[in-house]
Amino acid sequence: MSTVQEAGIRDWDFPRGVASIALMTGFAREHGVGAGRILQGSGVSERGLGDPDAQVDAQAELAVIRNLVRELGDRPNLGLEVGRRYRITTFGIFGFACVSSPTLGEAIAFALRYLELSFTFCIPVARWKPGEFVARIHDERVPGDVRRFLVERDVTAMFGMLNDLLGHRLDLVRAEFDFPAPPDAGLYDEIYGLRPEFERPHNLFGLDPAVLERPLPQANEHTWAMCLAQCRELVSRRRARTGIAAEVRELLVPRGGADGFAAPPGIDSVARDLNVSTRTLRRHLDAAGTGYRQLLDEVRRALAEEMLTATPLSVSDVAIRLGYAEASTFIHAFKRWTGTTPSTYRRALLTPPAR
Structure with missing residues (x-):
């Protein structure tokens, strides 16, 4: 018998802040690509990247992603490189709510309910079954020209968040991707601590369910309650x-x-x-x-x-x-x-x- 928890949204086309665009713009700049080229066609100005309250639609971030892949797509494992830059603090109040959650399992449940406060394009669905917790990553609605980049970026960002919550690297039971293996999978090994299986039916990663019961080192009931209230208010505004x-x-x-x-x-x-x-x-x-x-x-x-x-x-x-x-x-x-x-x-x- 298994238990399934789906995300609070079914699609990636939801409004979002600019922190993710700022992160990718910074990554591009480090590799010799100016902000103007990365932001082209997005409707986002370089000055606007510094506004913590700025909100854009998903198409704006998608335009930036396409520019990034066009400019730097010859770099192997580009999605992994970008994805490992996302830290819990990148996600603002959404991240603070996860950090202050009582346990890792409750942080994951919260993140799924309020997934539209993230920057993901791939939608995770969690399944608890005897002996294993599996997060299947749905990319069916992600545009094909940037699908692999976004699967690599989003799964790596999710895994990085889990590590930040625990304060150390999490041990995966398995990781699977539906695309072919890269010529050099060393960066996958470095990030995930194991060699994923490629050309599998689905994108997913699995954990020992016992880790979900672990208290988080920065859990704080009062902070968690305040963060939850702020997240609810933010979601209500965005869901107009x-x-x-x-x-x-x-x-x-x-x-x-x-x-x-x-x-x-x-x-x-x-x-x-x-x-x-x-x-x-x-x-x-x-x-x-x-x-x-x-x-x-x-x-x-x-x-x-x-x-x-x-x-x-x-x-x-x-x-x-x-x-x-x-x-x-x-x-x-x-x-x-x-x-x-x-x-x-x-x-x-x-x-x-x-x-």
Whole structure:
């Protein structure tokens, strides 16, 4: 029997900060390529790289990546070289939240839920099974001209983050890639501590699951709670929906807001209200990088957080108002969204900080 945890997003086309672009621009400069050539066509200025609050769409970073591969693609294992430059501090508040997590397993679970605060183009899915933890790295939607670079970069960056969290290099059980082996795989050995297998069906790496229970050296419950709150706020701002997704969200919000008391409409009902077929609606939502279930979760989560903090309703009453038949189902969903139970979430927000 195995347990699977998917990322909170399904696609790489999400807004992101400029730290990753700044890192790649710096790498290129070290190898004789000026910022102007690397930033060409991205819409990002060299001056803008110093703005910690700047936000760009994924296409901007993709343009920089294509420029980097064009200029330096003759370097063997370019993706590995760039990927090892990403450190936990590169990821800002997202990285600090991971560092202050209680255990490595909880840090990984958090990172998957809030993956859109990273810079990845490859989407990991975690699977726990007897004797092994496996992270499969999905690259199916990554453009083919930069796919190998991005698999190398993103997997190496992920592995580097895990090492930073533990304070030492993690021992991998295995690593596999779906592309051919390079002429010299020595850098793979150096970074991963083992020789990966190449031309395998999937990109993945495996760990001993016992390592997931290890307390992190910089774990801090108070810092973790603050970082989680800031990450939730940042994600909420970035997830502002427009177009068809906004229309679906509007139909999913109960009339009367959090006080509404009716099961949410199914996707067929939503499609009828929008005068499209269910199949067409699914296609439009998929093109927008989301889906009916994801939007329903977003609405339910927002309403749940509102009711837990602004009303005296019991957890069971909140579950009923959100359309759940049983409180246990709601509790499971809420823990998947936030990493904690509704009761713990309410206590954490309503309990005054200790002086």
